Amino acid sequence: MMSKATQLLTPIKVQDSMEANKPDTATRILDVAERLFVEHGFEATSLRMITQQAEVNLAAVNYHFGSKDALFESVFMRRIGPFVAACLAELDTLEQSGQALTAEQLVVSFIRPCLALSKDPARGGALFVRLMSRTLVENHRLLREALNQQYSIFVQRYTSAFQRALPQFGAEDIAWRMHFAFSVMFNAFAGNDVLKIFVRSQVVTARDPDMIVKHLVPFVVAGLTAPI
Amino acid sequence: MMSKATQLLTPIKVQDSMEANKPDTATRILDVAERLFVEHGFEATSLRMITQQAEVNLAAVNYHFGSKDALFESVFMRRIGPFVAACLAELDTLEQSGQALTAEQLVVSFIRPCLALSKDPARGGALFVRLMSRTLVENHRLLREALNQQYSIFVQRYTSAFQRALPQFGAEDIAWRMHFAFSVMFNAFAGNDVLKIFVRSQVVTARDPDMIVKHLVPFVVAGLTAPI
DNA sequence: ATGACTTTAGAACAAGCGTTTGAAACTTAC
């Protein structure tokens, strides 16, 4: 048994044979778990649902990942790293130009990776954004600590970038506006519309990612740059 | 046994005696369940957790509400009615003045009931907004249908009000902007900050409702009124 | 005080949960 420890260190395991067109067991579990966790949440998703749909044995989850909690962590970590890296790469490119950045450029640097994610089924499509929004609300303690340690750089980079882009605002105002901005951006891509609780929203059901961006950018930029 | 049906028709049961300062069994269950559903989510909250903390017998939930699902519905319905009514009352007052409404007035008409809720522990405090945001993400099918039937008027009223306040935009643009606006307002009051996944956010942890409003209104109004 | 009704109580139920086990099947290297 080599998996429980090493799997976490090499989470992005490529499909190493073409003899069957199915991905290997661990990947199949990750894919199904990702979808079911998004659909029903962590607690409401049983290992039996996952293993059945993934067509693997029930014990395979504990063999490959150690526990249901560890499986969730693996599901999440498989996506978060590349996503954060993509955002930071956008920031790098912008800052290398040497020119002063606008709020709109910063907004787009976050939205572009979201958009790429939404359009690429191989990277989980829109699932990961929805998984993040569920995770945010479900408040997995263990996951939070891991993310705090690994990815706080994400917020730091954006914070200082926004402080330079909006020098007229103090640090506290910037924090509030980023809070609002990322909140609306994330929920837009996750498809979380409060109004859809009350009526069948035509906005959210027809979810062309490009349409989201088209309407989202002006809204967020205006909110960020509005005089106090 | 009179409760399963009639309880739903008279959900706001006042404490009818002062001989003990405890509310009656059904109310005590509702209060504890509301808090635990918000804290841990529906699936992760067991009836035993609820009944233990409410200091009632385990069977009391099924006796008074029929099932765990029905309990959730009761918890939600106890709050949603008064909240929607408060928003619509604000709209009524505004529209009775006869003058043309601004986007800011409409935003405030929604925020004011949120604020009142947040400040009144007797009405569940900030719990209900957080419950809504969890419900939104957890997607209770039964609840959705009930809300669709009863409270679609809420969205209709706000939609037509915004169309009059922002006549320069088409219906589709209005829908998108309302989607974004209510999304950010709700998540602000629910304390859902994406960034807090990555770092301990000072914005969200210090949650003075008045501070939320002070920063929220300019952001949302600017987003709503921004040229396309 | 009696009888009808409502509410509480403890115990039990079947079903589902995450996890573990130990043996079988498969893969890989020599």
Add this chain to the structure above:
DNA sequence: GTAAGTTTCAAACGCTTGTTCTAAAGTCAT
């Protein structure tokens, strides 16, 4: 081909879940 290592499998484990049952206790008008 054999041995070592890896992965799959069916079965079972102990435990918790929502729900139900029946009897006891409490309430209240007559």
